[in-house]
Amino acid sequence: MISFTWFFNKRGCSASVHPIGNVPDILQAGNISWTASGSTNPVCTDRAEPNDQNCANFIRVARHLSSQSLLVCGTNAYSPRCREYKYDPAQRNYTWKTDVDGQSICPQDRNSSAAVLFVNNRQIAALSARAGIPRVPAVLEAKPLRTRPEDPTQLAADAEFVGAFAFDDHAYFFLTESAPEKDHCGPRTAATVARVCVNDPGGAPPHDWMWTTLRKVRLQCSLNGTKPFVFTDIAAVSPIMTRWNKAFVFYALFRIKGSPFQGSAVCAFSVDDLIATISDGKPGREKCPAQPTIVGNETQFLQDNSPLSRREVHNYLNEPMLAHVGFDYHYTSLWIDPQVRTVSGKRYDVFFIGTSHGHVIKAVNVGHNSISTVVIEDIIVFPGEDPVLDLKIVRRPGVVTLLVTTYHELVSVPLDNCNWTVRTCTQCIGLQDPYCAWNKDTTKCESLVDQAVPKNAVQEVASGHSLECPDEFSKHMKNMKFPHGSDPWAIDNTASSGRATPHLYSAHTLGFAITFCIMGSVVIGFGIGYWYRHNQRKDMAYFNYR
Structure with a gap:
């Protein structure tokens, strides 16, 4: 084989x-x-x-x-x-x-998006709109089943698919599409999940081409669950689901488009919330039929079985795992290494996030009942600032690596840099990297990737400090007096690791930044309009406004 x-x-x-x-x-x-x-x-x-x-x-x-x-x-x-x-x-x-x-x-x-699943010997494909005359709208099909062309209730013609996965008896497809139900000024798009039964038998003839189990729900990735700061477009989804805080979750990457600034975020979603919401409270919707459905009147059937749920699925705990708002770059791709086991036996999900300027950000959420994300390192993979298009962790005997691609290159990146610049126990622990631990026997910061845990290993991913560190810094810190309320063990990851890391913004800071950018854009636009009108008034004097 x-x-x-x-x-x-x-x-x-x-x-x-x-x-x-x-x-x-x-x-x-x-x-x-x-x-x-x-x-x-x-x-x-x-x-x-x-x-x-x-x-x-x-x-x-x-x-x-x-x-x-x-x-x-x-x-x-x-x-x-x-x-x-x-x-x-x-x-x-x-x-x-x-x-x-x-x-x-x-x-x-190469620029059009698609998502294809092969489940139980069945091929289910989701293709975005294709250019041409006439233009071919987006479609979700598993021959002979397909969505109705130009029917926005089933699938918007401009739908852009970013990924898919199968779970139990269902196939889930992730996309961004126009949302006609949104009462919003100007065009409005929405991150959406479309679900079908893998074994959907279709309708009884002559409706044997119809999906009878198609359901849709909107995803909302926002700051503190507030709608003014919603990341509207889904850009990537991790095909790996994992356990966190007693919930079964998956992660997705979102962006804000049509804005003067670049905003992007990684959000977690509960699988149970997704299933409950997409069923829209109607019993039996989570079950897959074994026999073809008798459609009768096609129009009436579609009205009675509108695929779009009336509710939205909000991001888990109403906060992003990680977010960035600015004018310099945005997130482009996502990969999760789930449930990485640490020395203490605790498990953490490690995030790898590609950016539009050629970096890969590695982060971990150290919170248990809350979100407390630590940026471990910011790796410059492509100095030429080529956008990272895709990420994937590959595990083969003797080889564990992160593959990073652009349009032109494929690069292998190690999962950790435990022993590159780290020289002391305090620095090693301060990384808060689940892949790294300090070996007291060898006095080195060692990688745990595909390796057995050393007997005398020291690691504190949650706090980033340990009294077991024997280096001189720790000895001096024990004897020093500190002002009331200060934390002598607070570690600056940027200083300790020798690597620059991006700022991790709180939800309040991000909200203020977005508001400031919007207000700044409005003021600048008003100023330009006022200047133009004031300077052009003489030239326009001959117009007779009535």
Whole structure:
């Protein structure tokens, strides 16, 4: 059996698919090259701008069908195709066996979004709107089932999908779409979850093309649960669910669009809250039917079974796990390493967040019944400030690494930097990194990634300090007198680790910053308008306003 971990960024890899073996220090496992078919190039030439990079073949789907076969789908110069490849262990090579149309599973270009699930031998694909004349609206389908074209109650034509996962008997798709039900000035979008039963049998003929289990609910990631500061657009979702504070949660990344500043946040959501809200309080909605549903009157059926829930799912504890508001960068991608076990036996979720200026932020929430997020480090992965498009932790025998991609590069980054700049016990403990612990026997800060915990290990992720540290700093601190109410053990992560970390803003600070930016924009706009009107008044004197 072949056991490869395939990796390609969600925006596509031109002309080839590579296993993680092409990353330095990881054994090369194989390579597949597949260029755009010549017969489609004229179509690409007619439709695209000169030198359009989308006239290549960008790989958007890659998945094992069996122990020796692989499904690969590419954009193929605006004409998506899918191939099945067979692996020859003797030759350590792949040959393609079938080549079929991929319009129903693969986007047309590297920038269009899509989410595809293979569950119980069924393919469920969500494709965003595709350019062309006429424009093809977004669709959620599992042949022969599909959403109704141009029906905003089922799926807005401009829906942008960012991810999906399966849970129990359901498939969940995450997207941003126009929200016509919002009573808001100007265009309004909303982060949305669409759910269908994996085994949805459809309607009875002639409605056997209809989803009968489609449900939708809006997600709200906001500061302190207040609507004025809602991060409206979902940008990424972690496919990994985890336990936290007795709740089963998943994490998603959100952004604010159409604003003078760049705002982004990572929020947690309770799976139980999602299931209860998407069912809209109607019994039986969480169950999947075994037989086709008799639709009768199609219009009446759709009215009686409106997929959108009347309520929203709010972020867990009504606060983001981490947020950034400013003019310099925003979050772009997310990966979670769930339930990392520490020396004390406690477990923490570790966040890896890619940014638009080529950084990866590593953070951990040390709160138990509340959110108290610590930024462990801010890693400059791409000095050229290329946006990070995708993140993935890969675990193979002897190798554990974080893969980081842009449009042009794939970089392997270690999960920790425990022994790079850390020299003392206090510095090591001050990192508050679940991957790092101080070994009193070797007097070194050692990595716990894929390693057994040393017998005399010291680690305090929650507090960032320990009286067990024997270094000179700790000895002196014990004997010093401090003003009443001060904390001698407060650790500055930036100073102790030698690495710059971004500011972690409280909800109140972020709220003030957003309000200040909005008010500043209004004042500046008013000033410009007043100046223009005042200086143009003479030129406009000949107008006779009645």
